[in-house]
Amino acid sequence: GESVGLHLPTLSVQEGDNSIINCAYSNSASDYFIWYKQESGKGPQFIIDIRSNMDKRQGQRVTVLLNKTVKHLSLQIAATQPGDSAVYFCAENLSGYSTLTFGKGTMLLVSP
Amino acid sequence: EPEVTQTPSHQVTQMGQEVILRCVPISNHLYFYWYRQILGQKVEFLVSFYNNEISEKSEIFDDQFSVERPDGSNFTLKIRSTKLEDSAMYFCASSEGWGSQPQHFGDGTRLSIL
Numbered sequence: 001g002e003s004v005g006l007h008l009p010t011l012s013v014q015e016g017d018n019s020i021i022n023c024a025y026s027n028s029a030s031d032y033f034i035w036y037k038q039e040s041g042k043g044p045q046f047i048i049d050i051r052s053n054m055d056k057r058q059g060q061r062v063t064v065l066l067n068k069t070v071k072h073l074s075l076q077i078a079a080t081q082p083g084d085s086a087v088y089f090c091a092e093n094l095s096g097y098s099t100l101t102f103g104k105g106t107m108l109l110v111s112p
Numbered sequence: 113e114p115e116v117t118q119t120p121s122h123q124v125t126q127m128g129q130e131v132i133l134r135c136v137p138i139s140n141h142l143y144f145y146w147y148r149q150i151l152g153q154k155v156e157f158l159v160s161f162y163n164n165e166i167s168e169k170s171e172i173f174d175d176q177f178s179v180e181r182p183d184g185s186n187f188t189l190k191i192r193s194t195k196l197e198d199s200a201m202y203f204c205a206s207s208e209g210w211g212s213q214p215q216h217f218g219d220g221t222r223l224s225i226l
Contacts, residue, residue: 032212043116043203043217044155051212089155095211098143098160098168105154 008087010107019077021106023090028071030092034100035064035075039086047075047088077108085110114138116218118204124224125194133189133221135204144187145205145215146179148172155203161187162210191223199225 013019025033031052036044050057050064050073057064063076073090087107091100117136125131137144146158159169161179176198178190187206191198201222205215 034214036217041219043118043219046214046216049214091155093212098145098207098210099157099170100147100155100215101157102155 008105008107010109012109012111013080015080015082015110015112017080019080019084019108019110021075021077021088021108023073023075023103023106025071025073025090025092025103026101027092027094028068029094030101031095032093033064033066033073034091034093035062035073036089036091036102037084037086038089038105044089080108080110082110082112084108114140116204116206116216118202118218118221120221121219122222122224124226127196127225128193130190130192131194131223133191133202133204133223135187135189135218136185137187137204137206138216139185141206141208141216143167143207143210143213144179144181145207146189147203147205147217148200149203149220150200158189167210194223194225196225199223 034049035047038044048059048062048064061078065074087105089105090103119134144161147155149155157170159173160167180188201220203217203220205217207213207215
């Protein structure tokens, strides 16, 4: 897909493993964060979000962790499946603004 | 599940021509956005739109660009006098509310300027 660049960080895992994808965000004042999944030829698909008053949020097979001290966000995917193979982006938002600022993305490759 | 739809999926245009990219946001959403992604680069914000007005725009969104909600369902991005560097994926998104709300994206229009 169009989002796959030649120099994306890549995480390769085996099916059934847990995956951790990391993101360093840029603005210490950002207070809302989203993880998106982008499959080849598709648009960014919402996975999970978290507000800055939380450190952790869990969804179905996914957990997002937020460390505001070091401006770090992570996405944990439990029991990774081949269908999880995609590029994953974090995006940040500053309260009062509509702009989402996207990170560079990480490609997750899941081998059966 | 409701989704944002974009047409066409691929648009090829000669440099200097005008293009209109079309989007149908999710029906109960009130806030609409355009983003673009140049090949190999990050997704970049272009503009947000609410109540028939531009709410925010980035430096990229200069006089060459305009947006419109011509009817109750469509949201369009017009690019006048296209340049080679306008070649990119253009994504439309919509959200129920403003700011700290999930934005839901369409699958994009790939714009190729020759």
